[in-house]
Amino acid sequence: IMARVFNFSAGPAALPLAVLEQARAEMLEYQDSGMSVMEMTHRGKHFSAIHASAMALIRELMGVPDDYAVLLMQGGASSQFAFIPMNLVTDRNQTIDVVHTGMWSKKAIAEGRKFANVQVIASSEEANFSYIPAQSEWTPTPGAAYRHITSNNTIFGAEYHWQPEAGDAPLVADMSSNILSRPVDVSRYGLIYAGAQKNLGPSGVTLVVVRKELLGRNPDLPQMFDFSVQAEKDSMLNTPPTYAIYILKLVLEWVKAQGGVAALEQRNIAKADKLYAAIDASGLYSCPTRVDSRSRMNIPFTLADDALNAPFLAEAEAAGLVNLKGHRSVGGMRASIYNAMEMAGVDALVDFMADFEKRHG
Numbered sequence: 001i002m003a004r005v006f007n008f009s010a011g012p013a014a015l016p017l018a019v020l021e022q023a024r025a026e027m028l029e030y031q032d033s034g035m036s037v038m039e040m041t042h043r044g045k046h047f048s049a050i051h052a053s054a055m056a057l058i059r060e061l062m063g064v065p066d067d068y069a070v071l072l073m074q075g076g077a078s079s080q081f082a083f084i085p086m087n088l089v090t091d092r093n094q095t096i097d098v099v100h101t102g103m104w105s106k107k108a109i110a111e112g113r114k115f116a117n118v119q120v121i122a123s124s125e126e127a128n129f130s131y132i133p134a135q136s137e138w139t140p141t142p143g144a145a146y147r148h149i150t151s152n153n154t155i156f157g158a159e160y161h162w163q164p165e166a167g168d169a170p171l172v173a174d175m176s177s178n179i180l181s182r183p184v185d186v187s188r189y190g191l192i193y194a195g196a197q198k199n200l201g202p203s204g205v206t207l208v209v210v211r212k213e214l215l216g217r218n219p220d221l222p223q224m225f226d227f228s229v230q231a232e233k234d235s236m237l238n239t240p241p242t243y244a245i246y247i248l249k250l251v252l253e254w255v256k257a258q259g260g261v262a263a264l265e266q267r268n269i270a271k272a273d274k275l276y277a278a279i280d281a282s283g284l285y286s287c288p289t290r291v292d293s294r295s296r297m298n299i300p301f302t303l304a305d306d307a308l309n310a311p312f313l314a315e316a317e318a319a320g321l322v323n324l325k326g327h328r329s330v331g332g333m334r335a336s337i338y339n340a341m342e343m344a345g346v347d348a349l350v351d352f353m354a355d356f357e358k359r360h361g
């Protein structure tokens, strides 16, 4: 007997059940094609329509202005740590500003250093990345090639609840773990990127939204890595990850059917508030993140006694609540509650936590 669990994985993460059911229904024969989406040419009419519809839905749901290109690339967000400096830095002596808020910004820093000087203009490292430094604390470099933030820190559970001012350099944001979870003013950003495997779909496709004016700064890049070539070819320069893009399209349709990002934001606030309230009210659990920076997507919490971690995880799993183990750099637990996590999953977790505390607290 098979039963679906509540999956609190940080990514790849739970997808909406309706999306999986539609994919199942269309698995063997997609519309009148007589074949699976996985088996069809990416140049044919069926896949072309899927691709065009995914692109249009991204523009609609995110409110992407016309002077921005939307790209679907491969290599994950990790490749973007290198592709972005390759495309935006024109001279090795330029500076990339980075706000350092966790392990992912650390990787952006390390890759950026291969192409330019990197200046850490604010950091929460001294407090184990438990907060987002206010813009008033940043020390931006005048004339930087770009300024990079990570809008939500998947591991440490700290999220920007405000949108930075771009200032004199294009603002670049890694939105891998909170894209489409709340409205974003795209026009503030020079570039937004996100791996798909949290809020967009399965791994294998990476979203890039970039202001067209930033394209074409470096004419000599390998064409697969060149945003201007990808934009010109509508991300169909080579064989795209077709099935991942198909699922992305289904997820985007689901987002639209939920009422779009503004409606999802309200649900995400309600889910996160409920879980944080349960943590804060308990004597057993605590959350290391500063209240003003608490993520709505990834909620880390520790237990008063580390010896209780193993029984907590085992009993949670037996109750159908899985992938709650925290990242080793924080310890304890982490509940990732992206768009697809229903309130019922949060309720089940909160009830389990209260019951566990009664028995072990």
Ligand code: PMP
Residues within 6 Å of the ligand: 010, 011, 075, 076, 077, 078, 079, 104, 150, 152, 153, 154, 155, 174, 175, 176, 177, 195, 196
């Ligand atoms: N940035 C953030 C904020 C992430 O959470 C992750 C993955 N968890 C990455 C980048 C790396 O993404 P990928 O595995 O797609 O390279």
